[in-house]
Amino acid sequence: MYEERFSRTAGATLWTRTADGTPQRVLPDGCTDLIVIGGELVVAGPDTRAHLATGLPGTRYLGLRFAPGRGPALLGVPADELRDQRVPLGALWSGREARVLAEQVVEADDPAEVLARIAADRQRTSPPPDPLVTALVPALRAGEPVAAVAAAAGLGERQLRRRCLTAFGYGPKTLARVLRMNRALRMARDGVPYATVAAAAGYADQAHLAREVKALAGVPLSELPVR
Structure with a gap:
């Protein structure tokens, strides 16, 4: 099951998905996502083709989807370096920072709220999108x-x-x-x-x-x- 909710992060949408054991076809949409997967923060770059997302039944995913053009500016990485990629956040930021942020999200009473806060804090200190x-x-x-x-x-x-x-x-x-x-x-x-x-x-x-x-x-x- 896939659900979306409002995010206080400008130009972003919070979403959750519970895997049912069958691959989900994620279609290209020009967006970049920051996703919590197995206690790790992962960046899903903009796709040029469909991506099949798999997971064991009952596995829950939490993500923040940035509208086209907004995610790369916040992440500090040109979008074409992320194209069709799934990259650990620690490969883009410092590994320690990424681990600390992931722990904050996973251990929170409301992980979605913490993920949104992390992105909003980063957004305030990052150069704006073009x-x-x-x-x-x-x-x-x-x-x-x-x-x-x-x-x-x-x-x-x-x-x-x-x-x-x-x-x-x-x-x-x-x-x-x-x-x-x-x-x-x-x-x-x-x-x-x-x-x-x-x-x-x-x-x-x-x-x-x-x-x-x-x-x-x-x-x-x-x-x-x-x-």
Whole structure:
């Protein structure tokens, strides 16, 4: 079972998951997560393809998901160094600091609150995310062409790509594909017919939607839980 709750950390969502013994397909979403796994803090970088999360039945996971562009700034690591990776926090920060923080979370009466506090404290002392690049996310999510987005930001496409790699882990075109797929799946989960979803999300047709979902999610659209 997967659940989300409000987080006081700006641009982040707290979540919990209890494993049932079957792999969970985690789809690319442009986000970076800080996760408590087996008493250790682990960073899940932005994915370019689906990741299968496994665990023994009853195993509980706690995570803090940062919106696209926000996590790498807080962690102090360019997003492209975390792309498609699951990295112990101790490999990014000092090992001792990571162990102490993990102990604080695991031993707390409310681990979620402590995890959020740790992130909020770090956020106050870290450089802010690239404001120009993160401001582009709504436009890309809405389906604006990358060239138009770059022009509106006053950046060349190469400049935009470099800054996107640092902030998101991949270039704006890949980010746009990921955001478009998630927008399409949200509509499908609301019961919108696939052909209508394809047109509304900016795909050429339903076949294009199916190809993109298969490429990013690793399975056909019909095999994803959309209801």
